[in-house]
Amino acid sequence: MSRERPLPEVLRGTTVLCVRRDSKLVFAADGQVSMGNTIIKQSAKKIRRLYSDKVLAGFAGATADALSLFGRFEGKLQEHHGNLSRAAVELAKEWRTDRVLRHLDALLLVADEKNTFLLSGNGDIIEPDDGLAAIGSGGPFALAAARALLKHSNLSAREIAQEAMQVAASICVFTNTNFMFEEL
Numbered sequence: 001m002s003r004e005r006p007l008p009e010v011l012r013g014t015t016v017l018c019v020r021r022d023s024k025l026v027f028a029a030d031g032q033v034s035m036g037n038t039i040i041k042q043s044a045k046k047i048r049r050l051y052s053d054k055v056l057a058g059f060a061g062a063t064a065d066a067l068s069l070f071g072r073f074e075g076k077l078q079e080h081h082g083n084l085s086r087a088a089v090e091l092a093k094e095w096r097t098d099r100v101l102r103h104l105d106a107l108l109l110v111a112d113e114k115n116t117f118l119l120s121g122n123g124d125i126i127e128p129d130d131g132l133a134a135i136g137s138g139g140p141f142a143l144a145a146a147r148a149l150l151k152h153s154n155l156s157a158r159e160i161a162q163e164a165m166q167v168a169a170s171i172c173v174f175t176n177t178n179f180m181f182e183e184l
Contacts, residue, residue: 013174015138016046016058016109017164018116019146020131021157024183025111027056028161030138030169031178033063039176047182051077054112055084056182060136061106069095069106073119084112088125096123107135113184138165138172158183 013034019026029046032039047058048070055077059066072094076087088110108119111133118126118133126133132150134143145167149160161181169175 014046014060014136015134015142015165015168015172015175016060016136017134017139017142017146017161017168018056018058018109018111018128018132019150019157019161019164020111020116021150021155021160023113024157025056025113025116026157026161027058027109027111027182028142028165029058029180030165030175031180032174032176034174042176042178045180047180049182050074051082054082054184056111056184058109058135059106060109060139066106066108069108073108073110082112084110084115084117088117088119092119092123092125095119095121109133109135111184134168136175138168138175141171142168 013032014030016029027047031043033041033044047056050057057070057073073087073091076090080086110117110119116128116131116133118135132143132146142164145164146160149155149163158181165179169177
C-alpha cells in the first residue's frame with residue numbers, strides 16, 4: 001500500500017497567476033516568502049523571462065528547488081529551440097523519472113505567446129482551457145477571481161491579473177500585495 005507523502009509547509013505559500021486576453025499574456029506573482037508562519041521576505045521575484053524573453057515562468061514551492069527547475073527548464077528550451085511544448089514534456093519526463101529531481105517540491109507555470117502549461121513533479125503537464133492558470137496557496141482564489149473578471153468585464157489582461165491578485169492577497173495569509181508583473 002503506497003502512501004502519498006504530505007506536502008511540505010513551503011508549498012502552501014505564494015500566488016502566481018497567468019492571464020490571457022486579447023493576444024496579451026500577463027504573469028503576476030506576490031513577493032512574500034514564508035517559512036511556516038513567519039514572513040522571511042516581502043519582495044521575492046517568483047517569475048522570470050526565459051529564452052530571449054519569449055517565455056514566462058513562475059514557481060511555487062521550495063525556492064532552491066524552483067531555481068533548480070528554472071535552470072533545467074531553460075536548458076530544455078535551449079535544447080528544443082524555444083519549443084515550449086516539447087521543453088515542458090521533456091522536463092516533466094525527467095522530473096518524474098530522475099531520482100534527485102523526483103524529490104523537488106515545487107510547481108512551475110510556463111507560457112509563451114501560444115501555450116500555457118502547469119508542470120508538476122508527478123509528471124503532470126496541464127494546459128488550461130481558458131488561458132488562465134494559477135499555482136500556490138493563493139492560486140485558487142486568484143484563478144476564481146480572474147475567471148469571473150474575464151467573463152464579466154472588459155478589463156485588460158493586466159487589469160484582470162491585478163484585481164485577481166488583490167483578491168488572493170485579501171484571503172490567503174501567505175500572499176502579500178507586493179506584486180510583480182511580466183507581460184508578453
